[in-house]
Amino acid sequence: MKNMITLNTRKTLITLLSLIILLPYLSISLLGQTPTAQQILERIDRNQSADSRIFTASMIIHAQRGERTMEMKIWSVGNQKSFTEYLAPAREKGTKMLKLADQLWMYSPSADRTIQISGHMLRQSVMGSDLSYEDMMDDQRLTDNYDAQVVGPDTLGGRDCWVLELRARSTDLAYQRRKMWIDRERYVPLKEELYAKSGKLLKQTLLSDVKLIDGRWFPTRVVYQDMLKLGGGTEFVIHEIRFNVPIAESTFNKSMLK
Amino acid sequence: MIRFLFKGLLRDKQRSLLPIIVVIIGVFLTVLMHTWIKGVFGDVVDFNAKFATGHVKIMTRGYSDKLEQLPNDLALTGVDDLLAELAVISPDIQWSSRIRFGGLVDVPDENNETKTQGPAVAWGIDLLTPGSPEAERMKIPSSIIRGRIPEKPGEILLSEDFAKRLEVEPGQIVTFFGSTMLGGMAMQNFILAGTVRFGTQAVDRGALVMDLEDARLVLDMPDAAGEVLGFFPSGLYEDDRAKALVDAFAERYHDQENLFEPTMVTLRDQNDLGSIVDYMDVVTGLISFIFILAMSLVLWNAGLLGGLRRYGEVGLRLAMGESKGQVYRSMLGEAVLIGLVGSVIGTALALGISYWLQNNGIDLSGMMKGASMMLPSVFRTQVTTPAFYVGFLPGLFATVIGTGLAGIGIYKRKTAQLFKELE
Numbered sequence: 137m138k139n140m141i142t143l144n145t146r147k148t149l150i151t152l153l154s155l156i157i158l159l160p161y162l163s164i165s166l167l168g169q170t171p172t173a174q175q176i177l178e179r180i181d182r183n184q185s186a187d188s189r190i191f192t193a194s195m196i197i198h199a200q201r202g203e204r205t206m207e208m209k210i211w212s213v214g215n216q217k218s219f220t221e222y223l224a225p226a227r228e229k230g231t232k233m234l235k236l237a238d239q240l241w242m243y244s245p246s247a248d249r250t251i252q253i254s255g256h257m258l259r260q261s262v263m264g265s266d267l268s269y270e271d272m273m274d275d276q277r278l279t280d281n282y283d284a285q286v287v288g289p290d291t292l293g294g295r296d297c298w299v300l301e302l303r304a305r306s307t308d309l310a311y312q313r314r315k316m317w318i319d320r321e322r323y324v325p326l327k328e329e330l331y332a333k334s335g336k337l338l339k340q341t342l343l344s345d346v347k348l349i350d351g352r353w354f355p356t357r358v359v360y361q362d363m364l365k366l367g368g369g370t371e372f373v374i375h376e377i378r379f380n381v382p383i384a385e386s387t388f389n390k391s392m393l394k
Numbered sequence: 395m396i397r398f399l400f401k402g403l404l405r406d407k408q409r410s411l412l413p414i415i416v417v418i419i420g421v422f423l424t425v426l427m428h429t430w431i432k433g434v435f436g437d438v439v440d441f442n443a444k445f446a447t448g449h450v451k452i453m454t455r456g457y458s459d460k461l462e463q464l465p466n467d468l469a470l471t472g473v474d475d476l477l478a479e480l481a482v483i484s485p486d487i488q489w490s491s492r493i494r495f496g497g498l499v500d501v502p503d504e505n506n507e508t509k510t511q512g513p514a515v516a517w518g519i520d521l522l523t524p525g526s527p528e529a530e531r532m533k534i535p536s537s538i539i540r541g542r543i544p545e546k547p548g549e550i551l552l553s554e555d556f557a558k559r560l561e562v563e564p565g566q567i568v569t570f571f572g573s574t575m576l577g578g579m580a581m582q583n584f585i586l587a588g589t590v591r592f593g594t595q596a597v598d599r600g601a602l603v604m605d606l607e608d609a610r611l612v613l614d615m616p617d618a619a620g621e622v623l624g625f626f627p628s629g630l631y632e633d634d635r636a637k638a639l640v641d642a643f644a645e646r647y648h649d650q651e652n653l654f655e656p657t658m659v660t661l662r663d664q665n666d667l668g669s670i671v672d673y674m675d676v677v678t679g680l681i682s683f684i685f686i687l688a689m690s691l692v693l694w695n696a697g698l699l700g701g702l703r704r705y706g707e708v709g710l711r712l713a714m715g716e717s718k719g720q721v722y723r724s725m726l727g728e729a730v731l732i733g734l735v736g737s738v739i740g741t742a743l744a745l746g747i748s749y750w751l752q753n754n755g756i757d758l759s760g761m762m763k764g765a766s767m768m769l770p771s772v773f774r775t776q777v778t779t780p781a782f783y784v785g786f787l788p789g790l791f792a793t794v795i796g797t798g799l800a801g802i803g804i805y806k807r808k809t810a811q812l813f814k815e816l817e
Contacts (some may be wrong), residue, residue, distance in 0.1 A: 154560035199577055200456070200467055200653065227614070242571075247574055249569045251500040251581070252508040264467070264577010366456070387580075390507070 171265055173284035173300055179323035181277045183352045188213045191377035198368030206263060217388040227363045228263065232393045233272075240269055243393035250393050258312075266339065266362035266370040266382035270310050281305055282314065292327055293344070296320045311338065322346060337363050350379045417736025417793055418743070420689045421785035426775070427681050433752065433776035435674040439631065439667055441594065444531050447664040448490070448623025449631050450639055453474070456653030457620060464494050464620065466575050470656060471618045473576075473580055484639060486627050491619035493518035493609045495533055497572025497580070499552065499602060501562045509754070510560045514552075516570070516602040518609025522547065531625070534590060534603065540564050541588025547608055549587040552603035557589045564588050574614035582612040593772055619776075624658075631671070636660035689792030706718045712787075722801050729797035730790070737789035744785065750791030751775040 149190035171179070183288035188211075195206045206228055216351035220233040240253045258269045278284075282302035290297045302314040313331040318324070324346050330339040339362055354377065361369040386392065398516045444450055453461070461493030470476065480489050483728050495516050503509035518782040520526040521534075521544050529535060534543055539554040550570075554561070563569055564586050584604065592598055610616055626632055642657040662668035689745035711721055725759070 197577060201576060204576060204578075229575075231579055242581070244579060247569055247581045247583050248504060248506075249500070249570055249581060250507050251498070251511065251569060251584065252510075253498075253571075261573065261577060264573060264578060295693070 140255065152265050171378075173286045175261040176298060176300060176318055176323065177278045177282070177284050177288070179320065180325060181279055183323055183342075183354060185215070185277055188383050189377060189379055189382055190381055190383065191370060191374050193374045195263070195265055196261070196371040196373070198370065199264055200367050204264070211383050211387050213383055213388070219392065220272075234388065234390060234393055235272075236296055236388060241390060241393060248394070250390060255294075261362075261365075265365070266360040266365060267372075268310075271339075271360075279311060290317060292309065292317050295326065297326060306331070319346070319353075323355045326355075339363060349377060351378070410728075413729075413732045413793060414739075416689070416692050417733060418740040419742025419788045420692075420792070421737045421789040422744045424681060424785035424788060425781055426748060427742055427779050428678060429744070429748035429752070429775035429777055430679075430773075431674060431677055432778055432781075433774045437671055437741065437774060438670060439661070439674075442665050442667055443625070443631060443661055444533075445464045445592075445597065446494075447661045447667065448621075449626045449661050449702045450487075450624040450658055451661075451664065452480075452624070452643070452656050453620070454591040454654045454660045455650070455657050458657055461546045462525045464496060466495055466573075466613060466620050467577060468653060469493070469575055469615060469618045469620045469624065471654070473527055473617055473622065476622065476656065479816070480622070480624070484624070485804075487639075488627070489529060489533075490520060490625070491621075492623060493570060493606065493607070493613065493615065493618075493620045495620070497570055497602075499556070499560060499600075500569040501560050502569065503566065508509045510562070512556060512560055512600060513724045514556065514570070514602040515597070516609070518604055518606045518613075520606040521603070521811065522607070531605075535593055537590040539591050539751065540590045540614050544587045544603075544605060545614065547605060548584055549605075550584040550608070551588050551590050551601075551603040552586060553598045553599050554589040554591045556600045556602075557586065558627070562586055562698050570604075570612060572613070574612075575618060576614060578614065580612050580614070584608070608706065631661050633660070633662060633671075636662070647691050689788065689796070691795070695796075704706060725797055725801045725817060726794060733790035733793035736793065737786040740789060741782065741786050745777060745781060748775040748781065752777055 166315070190209075190211050192207070192209045195208065196206045204225070206222060207224040210218060210223050216237050218233075219259045222228045222231040232243045234241045234243075240258065242253055243250045253269055254341050260268060261271055262269055264337055277354050282301050282304055284302045287299050287301045288319055289298045296319075297317040298320055300316045300318055304312045304315065311330040312333040313335070315329040315331070316325050317327040318325050323345065325341075326346075328341045329338070330341075331336055333340050339360060341361070342359045343357070344356045344359075345357040346353050348354075354374075356374040356377070359369050360374045362370065398521050432525055452470065454468050454470055457465055457470075460468070473817065477489055477491070480487070485661065493516075495518070497514055497516060498511055499514045500511040501509045514595050517532075519528040529543060534551070539550075540557075541551075542551060550568070552560070559570070568581050568586055569574075569581060569583050574580045590601070590603065592601065604612075606619070610618065617729075625634065637660060640658045640660055643656075647656050649655045662671060697796055752775050754773040
């Protein structure tokens with residue numbers, strides 16, 4: 137009898153210990169219907185990616201010498217083609233950028249020249265912002281480039297999140313490790329940390345003002361902070377965005393830059 | 395007496411030849427090393443002063459902290475007022491505003507699209523103001539390889555190697571692409587007036603030189619400059635004066651927290667030049683010291699050998715009634731003559747070669763491919779006033795000291811034993 141009691145107590149202890157160890161995973165399963173990290177990334181890609189997009193946005197740069205606001209309109213098809221026209225301020229008005237796959241061209245009306253940006257220049261800041269040309273061009277699907285794993289639950293701005301850690305599959309990518317806080321309900325990143333291969337934190341983004349647009353959740357305000365730069369970061373605010381609208385092929389022709 | 399000793403030395407070559415050769419070699423090496431070190435280190439310091447550091451330099455505190463990045467978003471503003479103030483504080487110093495910046499030089503094809511392009515490190519210096527010393531200071535007129543120096547706004551110079559790589563000729567239009575002071579896009583066309591070769595790999599890889607006002611226009615930097623360089627009227631770096639200037643300037647501008655507050659630094663405090671200046675002094679002193687020590691030992695040894703060889707002669711002279719002091723003094727006299735002759739020949743030979751190297755230099759550019767430091771590619775000696783005595787005096791003293799040490803043996807000779815030897 138005494139032996140049976142001891143055996144039962146041992147079983148209960150093992151069960152309790154197992155529950156404590158597995159609790160975080162069980163909570164993920166119960167609250168989030170057990171999506172894997174890869175499934176989460178697919179849901180994010182579904183929210184973020186579209187066949188085509190047209191949007192107008194402001195870029196507010198909080199630089200050390202003050203604040204500058206730039207207005208722009210962007211047309212994009214998939215992750216291969218995008219065309220940007222700067223609308224304000226006066227010094228930048230008429231400047232255009234064309235991205236085709238991994239190539240980028242810029243046109244300036246002051247010089248009436250179209251020049252191709254390549255090499256180390258792609259790592260330079262765009263218009264003094266906290267974004268590099270590489271960042272602007274980087275709209276690859278996460279599932280295509282990163283292996284991910286859920287590292288735990290967290291709460292951000294009152295919203296339950298999954299914390300994902302992403303590791304690049306290729307050494308060509310600018311950010312070899314990313315840490316993302318994903319809204320569990322809407323599958324939208326709310327925060328992201330971008331790391332170099334050395335492990336150094338390079339950039340941080342905070343995404344907010346998440347709106348339901350054309351049946352998808354989309355953050356319309358992103359604050360980028362280049363951790364290697366002084367200054368107050370760069371706000372990127374989307375005023376209007378339309379998904380999957382037809383865009384003429386000629387929009388992405390170099391002749392459109394002039 | 396001197397004539398007697400000199401004749402003795404000439405007639406008995408075994409007594410004089412080896413010590414003179416030793417002195418010539420020693421003095422020659424000392425003088426050549428001295429002029430080489432002075433030349434090489436002096437060139438490095440001078441080159442850096444003219445291209446990058448000035449004898450003193452004014453920047454904002456923020457710019458100074460990130461100097462390697464050339465952060466023109468932290469550039470000095472209100473430069474005209476600052477220059478007016480500096481003209482009152484130190485009227486004899488030449489102050490020059492400069493903007494150093496990076497960007498891309500793009501060469502268009504027949505469709506006005508990119509044909510070739512490459513990254514440039516650019517200098518905005520005062521090229522067009524009549525009487526500006528900047529072009530001469532950077533030796534631009536004598537460094538022109540093709541074309542000419544810019545004569546009007548909108549003209550630039552590229553380094554010869556860079557221009558060749560971009561396949562661009564003087565007279566062609568090129569586009570500069572970079573960032574303005576506020577971070578906006580800077581894109582402007584320029585006419586390539588000419589090409590230059592400064593003689594340092596780090597600069598010649600991708601140098602672009604334009605007039606200061608052109609740089610201000612393209613970078614949206616009115617009345618601003620990344621750096622204000624100060625040059626002493628002597629053309630040489632004066633450490634005490636530089637430190638005094640920095641202290642006086644720090645009293646006027648002392649807000650440590652303000653990133654845009656101007657700050658002044660000396661040449662010594664930039665590009666590790668302080669350690670180069672110190673190293674140059676230490677090495678020169680060390681070489682002289684080692685030479686005197688080594689030469690003394692060699693000549694002492696030579697003197698001992700000579701003394702042994704002249705054992706009989708010294709004994710005979712003592713036996714004939716010459717005093718030990720007289721013998722010792724005559725040997726010292728011979729040493730002075732040997733030292734003088736060796737030092738004169740060694741100094742003359744070294745100065746001749748130094749003058750030749752000063753004019754022609756040695757091109758070590760092949761060894762500096764990929765160098766990032768601002769080092770000249772052609773190294774030259776520098777014949778200074780001390781070069782005339784830096785080897786001469788040790789050559790003379792070492793011979794005398796060596797003979798003096800060896801000759802002490804004379805006083806240990808015993809008269810009784812001497813007569814025994816003579817028998």
